[in-house]
Amino acid sequence: MSGPGPKWVRVSVLLAVLVGVVLWGWGRQRTRAQRLAWDRTLRVAVVLITRDEVPAPVREAWREGVGQLEDWVGREAARYRTDLGARPISFELEGPVNAGTVRFEEPEQGLWARLLQARRLARELAEVDRAAGVVPREWDARIYVLLEDGVDGQRLVEGMGEEGGVVGLVRAPREDTEVTLELTAVVHEFFHCLGVKDAYDAEGHARVPEGLVEPERRPLYPQDAAEVMVGEVPLGEAEGRLPGSLDEVGIGPATARALRWTE
Structure with a gap:
């Protein structure tokens, strides 16, 4: 991400460590398909x-x-479909x-190391669920947000999401009261749980066209909003800035298709 100011590092890797590799693959596809039917309100626990x-x-x-x-x-949903309701x-x-x-x-690298890591993390998150009164089967997904002190004064928000799964992880500053980046990361990781893929390049900038809210805009730049699967408002090719509010974050056509909000 170019320019000075706060830093949002997007990790968004597949959390295969949580799922035991391919053993649950069929069940995950079935769960994902059920959620993408959009025949009910999906429930997401955001656990601090x-x-x-x-x-x-x-x-x-x-x-708030x-x-x-x-x-x-x-x-955002109403821009693509009128049958999804307000929530x-x-x-x-x-x-x-x-x-x-x-x-x-x-x-971790290697199957055995990942399985050990998965067991540890699953045990730790189970303890969090008990403390928070969260019953996993009652939710379509749980996004865990670890609030911690910043490093060297940087505003660092990063996340990891289970593609097609039920768990996402976000790390964010503990004393931040401007939570636009954190909220964007929460929905970003939940969309990973629904099977939506990242839309940024190796440098963190929007790929064209899938990383743009308005890929048909002419001139193409600057865009008015950050695509939620990117997190950066594109100002030009390989150039952007962080959104200042959710009004500057949107869902582009590629993400809408992945969510099955369009044909």
Whole structure:
């Protein structure tokens, strides 16, 4: 991402460490197909995890932000389909839960190492679920948000999502009350759970056309909004800035097709 200012590192790797490789593949395809039928409101738990006290203004920012995220999804869905209702997705905030042992790491190399990592992470998240009163079978997906202190003053938001699965992970600053990037990361990782793929290049910039909200725009740049599977408002080729609010985040035609909101 070019230019000065806050940094949002997008990881969004497949969390094969959570699923035991291909053993659950058929079941995941079936679960994904059921969710993409859009015949009911999908329920997503957004579970805040912390190692330290979360300031009250931050908790309030998250509470308000999750409500805004529901409204945003409803508006974006209505641009493509009129039969989904005002709340195609319900995001419900849980926590914060104090869970000092939880570690979000990139997948290990090698099958055995991944399986051991999967077992550890599954055990840690099960403890989080119990503490938060979250029953996994009652949710279409759970997005766990680890709130922690920043590094060297940087505003770092990163995430990992299980493609076609039920779990996403996000790391975010603990004292941040401007949570646009965090909310974008939450829905980004949930869309991974629905099978939607990233739409940015190796440098984090939007790929054309799938990484644009308005790929038919002329002139093409600057775009007005960041595609949710990119997270950057394109200002030119290989150039962009972070969105300042959810009003500057959108769902482009490629993502809408992957969500089965269009033919």
